[in-house]
Amino acid sequence: MPYRYLEEYNIEITQEVRNSYERILGEIGEDTGREGLLKTPERAAKAMLFLTQGYRQDAVEILKGAMFTESYSEMVIIKDIEVYSLCEHHMLPFFGKAHVAYIPDGHIVGLSKIPRVVDVFARRLQVQERLTDDIVECINQTLKPKGVAVVIEAAHMCMMMRGVQKQNSVTTTSGFRGQFEKIETRNEFLKLISSDLS
Numbered sequence: 001m002p003y004r005y006l007e008e009y010n011i012e013i014t015q016e017v018r019n020s021y022e023r024i025l026g027e028i029g030e031d032t033g034r035e036g037l038l039k040t041p042e043r044a045a046k047a048m049l050f051l052t053q054g055y056r057q058d059a060v061e062i063l064k065g066a067m068f069t070e071s072y073s074e075m076v077i078i079k080d081i082e083v084y085s086l087c088e089h090h091m092l093p094f095f096g097k098a099h100v101a102y103i104p105d106g107h108i109v110g111l112s113k114i115p116r117v118v119d120v121f122a123r124r125l126q127v128q129e130r131l132t133d134d135i136v137e138c139i140n141q142t143l144k145p146k147g148v149a150v151v152i153e154a155a156h157m158c159m160m161m162r163g164v165q166k167q168n169s170v171t172t173t174s175g176f177r178g179q180f181e182k183i184e185t186r187n188e189f190l191k192l193i194s195s196d197l198s
């Protein structure tokens with residue numbers, strides 16, 4: 001989605017969010033009038049709206065815009081897609097990598113559209129499990145492939161900076177549809193995403 005669209009769409013909302021951030025700064029004891037913070041509420045509002053722009057984007061349209069008829073019928077894997085999302089419980093980042101695969105059934109999709117779909121669902125308030133399901137379901141229902149697989153590995157700042165304060169734990173979630181529900185296909189995918197040659 002073009003950035004211009006985002007700005008035009010959100011002028012009033014940006015102002016409202018800006019005002020809320022200014023109030024928060026005051027509430028935590030900051031001097032909202034000091035030089036370094038003068039533009040902070042506005043910057044924070046723009047950052048938050050950027051990080052949640054997925055609410056205003058349509059992943060189905062993104063996929064439909066680049067579907068091509070092709071007879072290729074082997075697994076297509078896009079691995080190591082960077083993911084940055086916000087947990088819905090604390091609104092703190094969780095981040096890591098997504099690995100997505102599908103087996104075409106008459107149609108392939110433009111490769112860049114897969115990371116775009118990941119971003120549409122990541123740029124919302126999420127839990128990692130639902131993010132995984134959103135991506136799997138969207139590709140399954142739109143592209144209608146023979147199978148879809150998604151694995152996400154992520155670290156959660158709400159478990160690192162606060163709360164339980166575990167710095168090295170990684171959470172892995174997965175979703176499998178169609179042919180990936182068969183153990184051999186699933187294992188082939190898992191083997192390929194763990195190799196450097198896929």
Ligand SMILES: Nc1nc2c(ncn2[C@@H]2O[C@H](COP(=O)(O)OP(=O)(O)OP(=O)(O)O)[C@@H](O)[C@H]2O)c(=O)[nH]1
Nearest residue numbers: 087088089094126127128129156158159162163164
């Ligand atoms: N399942 C799941 N849990 C998450 C995710 N992101 C954050 N959480 C968890 O959401 C839970 C919220 O639990 P609460 O007990 O209501 O919140 P809390 O008191 O801040 O919990 P602590 O983090 O344990 O201090 C915590 O266990 C978080 O670790 C996620 O993507 N998936």
Ligand SMILES: [Zn+2]
Nearest residue numbers: 087089090158
């Ligand atoms: Zn959290």
